[in-house]
Amino acid sequence: MNASHHRKFEEVTLRTEPIFQGKIISLQVDTVQLPNGATATREIVKHPGAVAVLALTDDGRMLVVEQYRKPLEKSQIEIPAGKLDAGEDPLDAAKRELEEETGYRCESLRHISSFYTSPGFADEILHLYASEQLSKGEANPDEDEFLELEAITLEQAQAYMREGRISDAKTVMAVYAWQLYKLTGSF
Amino acid sequence: MNASHHRKFEEVTLRTEPIFQGKIISLQVDTVQLPNGATATREIVKHPGAVAVLALTDDGRMLVVEQYRKPLEKSQIEIPAGKLDAGEDPLDAAKRELEEETGYRCESLRHISSFYTSPGFADEILHLYASEQLSKGEANPDEDEFLELEAITLEQAQAYMREGRISDAKTVMAVYAWQLYKLTGSF
Numbered sequence: 001m002n003a004s005h006h007r008k009f010e011e012v013t014l015r016t017e018p019i020f021q022g023k024i025i026s027l028q029v030d031t032v033q034l035p036n037g038a039t040a041t042r043e044i045v046k047h048p049g050a051v052a053v054l055a056l057t058d059d060g061r062m063l064v065v066e067q068y069r070k071p072l073e074k075s076q077i078e079i080p081a082g083k084l085d086a087g088e089d090p091l092d093a094a095k096r097e098l099e100e101e102t103g104y105r106c107e108s109l110r111h112i113s114s115f116y117t118s119p120g121f122a123d124e125i126l127h128l129y130a131s132e133q134l135s136k137g138e139a140n141p142d143e144d145e146f147l148e149l150e151a152i153t154l155e156q157a158q159a160y161m162r163e164g165r166i167s168d169a170k171t172v173m174a175v176y177a178w179q180l181y182k183l184t185g186s187f
Numbered sequence: 188m189n190a191s192h193h194r195k196f197e198e199v200t201l202r203t204e205p206i207f208q209g210k211i212i213s214l215q216v217d218t219v220q221l222p223n224g225a226t227a228t229r230e231i232v233k234h235p236g237a238v239a240v241l242a243l244t245d246d247g248r249m250l251v252v253e254q255y256r257k258p259l260e261k262s263q264i265e266i267p268a269g270k271l272d273a274g275e276d277p278l279d280a281a282k283r284e285l286e287e288e289t290g291y292r293c294e295s296l297r298h299i300s301s302f303y304t305s306p307g308f309a310d311e312i313l314h315l316y317a318s319e320q321l322s323k324g325e326a327n328p329d330e331d332e333f334l335e336l337e338a339i340t341l342e343q344a345q346a347y348m349r350e351g352r353i354s355d356a357k358t359v360m361a362v363y364a365w366q367l368y369k370l371t372g373s374f
Contacts, residue, residue, distance in 0.1 A: 042258070
């Protein structure tokens with residue numbers, strides 16, 4: 001890749017105003033110089049990054065967990081996922097989160113894709129992996145995390161999507177990737 | 188859908204601390220009561236919601252725009268997209284953003300999916316549409332928006348994904364949906 005691609009229409013930071021430093025995210029407002037010399041402000045959420053796992057059981061089901069999502073004020077069914085700890089390798093984080101949230105352990109993971117969830121206002125990147133070799137480990141959710149585990153078929157996943165019970169980017173993406181895997185044999 | 192699904196593991200708001208009200212997002216910290224009676228805090232970004240369009244030309248290419256993404260400090264190639272105006276219908280917003288960013292107009296759009304980009308800390312929902320009937324309109328980007336239009340094949344899109352030039356949730360999702368459409372004939 002040509003490095004200059006990265007800089008096209010670059011917005012140069014004139015100043016950064018820190019607004020908030022939380023447990024999970026921080027917020028700042030940058031004043032930037034646009035390519036035409038004008039200035040604008042950008043509201044930017046910083047996030048440590050996250051991992052998620054499309055974990056398929058021996059009988060061809062996907063592991064999902066139901067949990068309450070306060071920003072949405074409703075519960076959602078999602079693939080196992082979580083934030084990166086400071087300095088943690090995404091692959092290690094994926095294995096850790098899978099076991100903590102589901103009680104299943106996996107030895108090998110394949111990388112499906114890494115994507116920015118909302119590049120207009122946040123730097124969060126999510127690393128999505130797949131695993132088909134699961135063994136029994138031990139669930140150990142965070143103390144403020146309440147989860148219900150389920151193993152669902154592709155048809156059930158698609159029904160949950162129609163019902164709005166699955167409707168987050170990483171899980172919809174995982175269902176598409178799973179469907180493509182079934183059709184083409186590769187992720 | 189059983190409405191009680193929505194409330195599983197509900198976190199009841201004890202108080203809300205407003206932190207920031209910006210042009211695009213706002214931030215608040217909620218103190219919540221967990222299902223076991225303990226309390227926790229939730230950092231919540233509010234966003235007006237967004238739309239994006241998988242727009243396919245007569246010769247089977249996808250319209251994309253390259254733009255600088257300040258939160259990532261690099262430029263990215265993405266499908267046309269934008270925020271909902273207050274009270275705006277997502278379908279109207281999708282048509283408006285497509286024309287503003289690309290200069291192409293579309294009469295009919297099909298809904299592919301709607302998904303929450305980052306349900307752990309934000310309420311942003313993105314409505315993804317597809318269109319295959321494009322006609323020439325007039326580009327009119329926002330005054331602080333600098334864009335470069337390209338029409339790319341599926342193979343080019345996949346190459347851009349490998350190179351990291353396409354790496355945002357909505358565009359990766361659109362590429363998967365396009366691939367599934369080619370394989371199965373439906374979205």
